[in-house]
Amino acid sequence: MSSSRQRGFGTGDQSEGRPAKRVSLQTVGRLSVYRKVLEELYRDGAEFIHSHQLAGLVGVSPAQLRRDLASFGSFGNIARGYNVYQMSRTISRILGTDESQNVALFGVGDLGRALLSYRGFEERGFHIAAAFDVDPEKVGRVYAGRRCYHTDKLEEVLPEFDVHMAILASRPEGLQLLTDRICAAGVQGILNFVPKRVTVPAGCFVEETDITSKLEMLSFLARSDQVHDGEELESAGPGEPVAQDMTG
Amino acid sequence: MSSSRQRGFGTGDQSEGRPAKRVSLQTVGRLSVYRKVLEELYRDGAEFIHSHQLAGLVGVSPAQLRRDLASFGSFGNIARGYNVYQMSRTISRILGTDESQNVALFGVGDLGRALLSYRGFEERGFHIAAAFDVDPEKVGRVYAGRRCYHTDKLEEVLPEFDVHMAILASRPEGLQLLTDRICAAGVQGILNFVPKRVTVPAGCFVEETDITSKLEMLSFLARSDQVHDGEELESAGPGEPVAQDMTG
């Protein structure tokens, strides 16, 4: 729902005659989780793991785990299971995070600064190489080791740092124009924290991260659960036809 | 994929014999977007809107929009479309955000402070009423108007503020124990920013927000797109069977 491509997509034509498998975004999202857990397992000294064990740890069904992995080839040893280290490495290669890649940050407000000091990015192969803002107060300053450039300079700076991914944490004004420029400068992936939808040209991808929307979903779930438990909400609980007459 | 309930769920038995409709989480997520756009439209003075217009604005198909709304009853006027104001209000009621509700924040680190100063929550009906941390430096201080309590005091403080939703932005250590306590204290919805999976009892819900995971998805998408465009990656591009022999 949040990606610019809703559906599965081809993973490239195979040189062999094998049919091009299609991988869904949800599968990719789960791969990411698998890898995280596998790394913990590796640190704990585990060498092999079975699908039902790993599935239990990440909270999916064993069948789904096997299916996800099978999208990319044959990973497991029938009797011993999956090699923890190899599989972690393999998923990294699939995700493209086996080598660290540079990321640009747009908007050095509260959220931007929090992201700059977030260690999780480095740990998983992403390095915020440069920050951008339009505020003259901020331009030229160094935040957590990263210099802040003026947004107008992005066409010069992005190639300099070989950046192909960007994080948007700026003001909503002019966001689409900014996005257009970023894409034109060679960025292919955009993680958008600004609660404003942007569109990107073909070949680029956006992930929206509207945290308030997640709170709204939780609010709905908690509410519907109350109703489910037998208590009837007097005023328009979910499931009730709350719209009586909207014809104005 | 990130909620504790993967599937659709009943929305409560209807008093009439009408079958209990099931609403998927994805529908709820879209409702949230609809409402956001409807509010902008309302500010711009729009009174009625047709499904294809609104659908175009939020980037879904008109059929899907109508289907989403129909899950909750009959909203529209056949000839004039949907009443912008009424529909916005109605979705708020469905989501449970028609009245402001209090939220608790756990962890006043960089991210926690960014969330405290984020205006988007208030705008959409969520008020961070209290913050918690274990750091004696932080306990007792006031951040953006909100006092920081010691995490040990949550059982006292949460009922005091009538809190039923929580945001986790703390250290990963002991996160599950913290979550258990929070749920026991009456919280039904948890938004988890910590990159560590937690489980909750029945009747509670978690939404995971692993931002690095989103970057990984983007990395994969950008990469697979390169392959798609004809360029063959020499080393294990997505779609290639990257796992040769994992039998150790």
Added chain:
DNA sequence: TGTCGGCTGTGATTGTATTCACAGTAGCCC
């Protein structure tokens, strides 16, 4: 007041994700 255009709400259909269930087999034990 009658006719017509175009919209909503929804049954039917299609497409996709997940689960089931099992064939085939690697490793282990004797």
Added chain:
DNA sequence: GGGCTACTGTGAATACAATCACAGCCGACA
């Protein structure tokens, strides 16, 4: 070496989400 166990990988089946397509209706306009 042979037999047994239980795991993977995958075709088949199921469940679910999105789309199609149209009946029925509302309001506009003559």
